[in-house]
Amino acid sequence: MTGALSSxxxxxxxxxxxxxxxxxxxxxxxxxxxxxxxxxxxxRWDILRGTPPFVDxxxxxxxxxxxxxxxxxxxxxxxxxxxEKAKEILVRLIEKSDVVSENxxxxxxxxxxFGYQRLQKIKPDIVYVSNCGFxxxxxxxxxxxxxxxxxxVSGLTFTNGLPEREPAGWGYSYMDHxxxxxxxxxxxxxxxxxxxxxxxxxxxxxxTEAALTLHGPALLDWTVNGRxxxxxxxxxxxxxxxxxxxxxxxxxxxxxDDWIAIACRDQADWxxxxxxxxxxxxxxxxxxxxxxxxxxxxxxxxxxxxWTATRGKFEVEDLLRTAGVPVAAVMKPQERIDVDxxxxxxGLWPTVRHAKMGAVRVDGQPVHFSKTDxxxxxxxxxxxxxxxxxxxxxxxxxxxxxxxLRDEGxx
Amino acid sequence: MTALAGxxxxxxxxxxxxxxxxxxxxxxxDVILVEPPGGDPSRRYPPFLDDxxxxxxxxxxxxxxxxKRGVVIDLDDEAGRVRFRALIATADVLVEAEPRHxxxxxxxxxxxxxxxxxxxxxxxxxxxxxxxxxSDLPYTDLTLMAxxxxxxxxxxxxxxxxxxxxxxxxxxxxxxxxxMSAMTALLHRGVAGVGQFIDVSITAASNVSxxxxxxxxxxxxxxxxxxxxxxxxxxxxGETQQxxxxxxxxxxxxxxxxxxxxxxxxxxxxxxxxxxELPEAVFLEMGAGWQGPFDLAKLGSDDEITAIFxxxxxxxxxxxxxxxxxxxxxxxxxxxxxxxxxxxPEEAFExxxxxxxxxxxxxxxxxxxxxxxxxxxxxxxTASPWAITRRAPKFGEHDAEVFADVDAD
Numbered sequence: 001m002t003g004a005l006s007s008x009x010x011x012x013x014x015x016x017x018x019x020x021x022x023x024x025x026x027x028x029x030x031x032x033x034x035x036x037x038x039x040x041x042x043x044r045w046d047i048l049r050g051t052p053p054f055v056d057x058x059x060x061x062x063x064x065x066x067x068x069x070x071x072x073x074x075x076x077x078x079x080x081x082x083x084e085k086a087k088e089i090l091v092r093l094i095e096k097s098d099v100v101s102e103n104x105x106x107x108x109x110x111x112x113x114f115g116y117q118r119l120q121k122i123k124p125d126i127v128y129v130s131n132c133g134f135x136x137x138x139x140x141x142x143x144x145x146x147x148x149x150x151x152x153v154s155g156l157t158f159t160n161g162l163p164e165r166e167p168a169g170w171g172y173s174y175m176d177h178x179x180x181x182x183x184x185x186x187x188x189x190x191x192x193x194x195x196x197x198x199x200x201x202x203x204x205x206x207x208t209e210a211a212l213t214l215h216g217p218a219l220l221d222w223t224v225n226g227r228x229x230x231x232x233x234x235x236x237x238x239x240x241x242x243x244x245x246x247x248x249x250x251x252x253x254x255x256x257d258d259w260i261a262i263a264c265r266d267q268a269d270w271x272x273x274x275x276x277x278x279x280x281x282x283x284x285x286x287x288x289x290x291x292x293x294x295x296x297x298x299x300x301x302x303x304x305x306x307w308t309a310t311r312g313k314f315e316v317e318d319l320l321r322t323a324g325v326p327v328a329a330v331m332k333p334q335e336r337i338d339v340d341x342x343x344x345x346x347g348l349w350p351t352v353r354h355a356k357m358g359a360v361r362v363d364g365q366p367v368h369f370s371k372t373d374x375x376x377x378x379x380x381x382x383x384x385x386x387x388x389x390x391x392x393x394x395x396x397x398x399x400x401x402x403x404x405l406r407d408e409g410x411x
Numbered sequence: 412m413t414a415l416a417g418x419x420x421x422x423x424x425x426x427x428x429x430x431x432x433x434x435x436x437x438x439x440x441d442v443i444l445v446e447p448p449g450g451d452p453s454r455r456y457p458p459f460l461d462d463x464x465x466x467x468x469x470x471x472x473x474x475x476x477x478x479k480r481g482v483v484i485d486l487d488d489e490a491g492r493v494r495f496r497a498l499i500a501t502a503d504v505l506v507e508a509e510p511r512h513x514x515x516x517x518x519x520x521x522x523x524x525x526x527x528x529x530x531x532x533x534x535x536x537x538x539x540x541x542x543x544x545x546s547d548l549p550y551t552d553l554t555l556m557a558x559x560x561x562x563x564x565x566x567x568x569x570x571x572x573x574x575x576x577x578x579x580x581x582x583x584x585x586x587x588x589x590x591m592s593a594m595t596a597l598l599h600r601g602v603a604g605v606g607q608f609i610d611v612s613i614t615a616a617s618n619v620s621x622x623x624x625x626x627x628x629x630x631x632x633x634x635x636x637x638x639x640x641x642x643x644x645x646x647x648x649g650e651t652q653q654x655x656x657x658x659x660x661x662x663x664x665x666x667x668x669x670x671x672x673x674x675x676x677x678x679x680x681x682x683x684x685x686x687x688e689l690p691e692a693v694f695l696e697m698g699a700g701w702q703g704p705f706d707l708a709k710l711g712s713d714d715e716i717t718a719i720f721x722x723x724x725x726x727x728x729x730x731x732x733x734x735x736x737x738x739x740x741x742x743x744x745x746x747x748x749x750x751x752x753x754x755x756p757e758e759a760f761e762x763x764x765x766x767x768x769x770x771x772x773x774x775x776x777x778x779x780x781x782x783x784x785x786x787x788x789x790x791x792x793t794a795s796p797w798a799i800t801r802r803a804p805k806f807g808e809h810d811a812e813v814f815a816d817v818d819a820d
Binding site for chain 2: 002004005007008017025029052053054055065066068069134135137138139140142143144145146148149150151152153154155156157158159160161162165166167168169170171172173174176177178181182184185186188189190191192193195196197199200201202203204205206208209210212213214215216217218219220221222223224225227228229230237238240241242243244245248249250251252257259260261262263265269321324325326327328329330331332333334336337338340342343345346348349360361362363364365366367368369370371372
């Protein structure tokens, strides 16, 4: 089948999640993504190659479950770029590629002799997208990051939490996922530009900057009204100020760490909610209007918590859902993956076949295209799994030459 | 020339996709924002200019609708539908988050619209996808995020406190996938000449954006547990958030484990005059001179490795307790350590690094006779730059020019 992006080839140096997540999107729509890894360090620059989760007791650079998740559908080759012969191979690959992508620290590719100017000489219309925490210019451009650092510096850690407590932040690298989405967009936007003008370009993506764009209204409140987010009573991230909604929160239920999210968008939702709860406090004048409830939210939340705390989360979900109130149980991984039929029916957890792990489920894509839908069938590449294939099929090396390059430590 | 110059996107105003429209508009697409009579509700969301509610004073609206033109069309009226079809005939992409049967009922769904515009790219965003009846349930960003994973992983070590969600990030994540889908389909159209229908699920988008929470279960049937300020984890991990001398926090990241890092940390400790206060400082020197691999697998069993690693952590704690979070961040980074200050958004916005990169951009509000500073580009394109080309549209502001253009076609 021809995929939406089958006509594009990506010379891909990305890793971890912030980079690998971007090229996973491209690969799932048929782009030929060729990952380049270092045989000397056994690809361990990408720490996910050898870290949990694991499918069984086997360990090593081909057994990392996260690596498989983020690299499904890609090809993997090894090049020892300390050698001139490997650099020659890389030149041949770039000549045949549409995109060079990487998420190294600033300057790594340059040191190898493959900065943007060189890439342009090799392939004049190349699209080069670099992705690092602080970008390639500015006072912090040499600083190092990973997801939680990006989130801390950009304000995303601060805004997630409850008042008068330390920041709760994110329990995962939200900005590795989201940085990857911005990187995928950067690659595709540059390809769209090239498709219509013939012109390539370099895109300098700084994950911290991408993260800062996600605070829009708060930043305008700062630049226009001078109101900071660091102020008494803030953050209170389960509440809604834009627009004011109350109740709007996550409340305790019976069961092991079970919680329910409830939101009343307007007065009609509140009346439906009060109709289900049916307790005297619902008629308290301090809860009569949205503005009243918003102002008295601490007291309101106490009443609601007392009501939810004696009920199961799915019981509350059923009651309020039937009444037409926005509600959802806080879902645990097992519940949203294996219990909630909607994810499975959407095809959200495809099974890929990994050369060593066998059949493994991975994150799919949350979209479906009517004509050229995504497909993920192959697992992430084992280290150097496709080196011979790519060198012979694509770059014109003979099997004997490949064997010699292997003996010389080039691949 | 901008990356999306000459491409027209029709966006039916709805909260979950406002961000997707902005991503396309700021890259040069001609995004026509279609509102119903009475206007989109988010026109009336706070915060407001000078805290005074009023038409065209919502900063929320200002942010999410930069670079777009705005028109009013009543899709419930036949004349409005005629006009909408005429608009679609001039469009490349439709982005919408309407209730799942609404467009079909109006005769304006993908199959109807391709009769007018055969190569249309139609991106439909719904809570659970177009085929799932759960998409008909009422929702907000909070309820969709709760249902799809993020809050389970975010919160505090103390599980008597509720999990927390990152406000509006469920809509942002869905918008990222909507925009990525539009770009993917446009690239394909550029090669194959055909458009298509794209079904984006808001909950599916967050479901596949929770890192280890999903794949720990998919691969190994393990459940992560939330922890304060750090990754939710199958087994508890050490704290990474440190309160600094000014009361602000820093994320201490991964403690030092390379000789150069121990050396730099020791030098910094001395520069601050704090080495005498740290009895373990001697181990930093040992770490700086360490030969061979510093094997963290031997933590707890090898006395020297354990002492050196511990000294690194203690040195960081001591310095953090005596310096501001910002100085701690910069000092650690100069020592080669990936540490971050926990900024409030406005503190990051005012930081010299982002200013130097031009992240603060000025947008002319000629109607108010003032210039407003906005957050800038998420990525720096060298040939087809990101730009805010105009402030958010007022209600019906571009009816005349857009309809004249459409009716002429």
